[in-house]
Amino acid sequence: MLNPHRLRVLHSVIATGSIQGAARSLHFSPATVSQHMSILAQETGLKLFERSGRGLTPTTAALSLARGSAAVLQGLDELDRQVESLRLGRSSHLMLASFTSAAREWLPRVVATLRAKDPGMTVQISLNEPYAEKTGRPVDIDIRNESPLEPEEHFKGYLRHLLRHEDFAVVVPADHPLADSATVEVQELSNQMWVDHDIKDSPNGRMIRTACQAAGFVPQFAARLDDHNAALSLVAAGLGITVLPHLALRDLPLGTVVRPLRNPTVQRRIVAHVKQDRAGEELVVAALEVLREESEKSLDEEPLT
Template identity: 30%
Template sequence: MLDVRRMQVLRAVVGCGSVTGAAAELGYTPSAVSQQIAALEREAGAALLERVGRGVRPTAAGLLLTEYADVIGRQVAEAETALADLLSGRTGRLAVRYFATAGASLVAPAIARFRAEHPGVEVELKLIDPEDPLPEVKEGRADLALVVRLPGGSAVEGVRLVHLLDDPYRVVLPKGHRLVRKRVLDLVDLAEEPWVGSEWPGPCLAAQLDACAAAGFRPDFVVQSEDYVTAQGFVAAGLGVSLIPRLGLGGRHPDVVIRKVRAPEPVRAIYAAVRESAPEQPALRGLLGALRDVAQEER
């Protein structure tokens, strides 16, 4: 097998036209250069240089290996540049998983900021259920995922959760409802109301149920929609009231009224999940920073 470093020594000798000149260029002794060439000739099974006056010139085999050494040298230089770009966060690829209501409010503006600072980094975005992406992060199929956890939820082995913001729920009432005159509602005000469900079973629904339990009642769901836009449509039709997180109210129905709620205020916590054992990535650090900045503005 040919030694790549010795091929670069041969390249220097051919470029300089002498062993002495190559030794000065490389910072070696002439004897060390000659030893490297001799070893390369043994590996190649052919003479690589021939003497011409006081200098040397390549044989056909030497010229062939010199041309390949040129190619290898350029490739190594390109690899070093590419590696430096990757390690500095100028290039690379990040796989990101997000859920629908975080898309427009958090992910879109964060990605826009990130791309302005890291234009060479490719970002793969994939919509996913807020409960599902943790296995993808743990197994390395995703670099970052946005997830919903209950405030104070337990740790997840192998995953580091970075808190972004708490997303409070708002009461959605039909226009003309008796409670619209109140600017802020106590959660118990809704105890006797029919409810329109807006969440799938999971941490988002648990945030509602836990808050209602703390207020001393369990909501009576008369409609299950599991979709914020659809839930608003049912509320507008007068079928009940609903709780929808603030980030989910981007497309507000014209025939509903939104009010804050307290005692207690239901809240879902949104986190960025990354793998604990993942190597340091400046690009990932930059994306986390962009998400934090956007989340801070949403609070």
């Protein structure tokens, strides 16, 4: 088994470009750093560095070893912090997953609240979008959106909490004819060019497609992306219209307007799934309470113009 300490030294030598630089950064002697690299080369059977002037150039093998060990070393650091927290009688580590707009609008206050209660708290946040890389590790609170037209999601070992229902709206360029309408019916979008913000079959995309089918058409796309902020920029450039939930419409680019969408109304559910074996912990309860407050507050802040 490779020695994690030597792998950390390898990362430092690569980052600083020399034995002396790593020694200064790590507060080791150059001889100690050189010895660690010699032993690591022997353990792996790899040539790790080549001389380049006064410095060292990492070989392809060394760079590959550094990339492969980065996640392992990060995991060990997290484990050390958890051990320290347990030694002090607390669990100061919380893992959250969320879709992008909820993470941006709600999670800053969640993290601030938890850190105020426990300054040693580390909150790890990952995206649960369909296109996001999965960590493979269970999260403590998982914020997801669902289609009201599909069955409720329930996950083993988690308690399900409904946070809110949220309407979708249409975003059009400011000089678009529909910008003068108080509300827009879905059928009025049948002859428009669309900018798609969902190419990975998320619940949001399925809800929008279902509404279009109910109105008797399939959208025509000028562009398709997997990021709603980029989609809004294309709308601002006059390239089409897009349909998004209100939570994603807080920072509209100049040159766009929002109009309520009707007949049919497009709506989603936002749900928090809380890990059952942590549901009673003070910090988890506090996080869920803030999520409830933020979701209720955002109902009063939905953009209408």
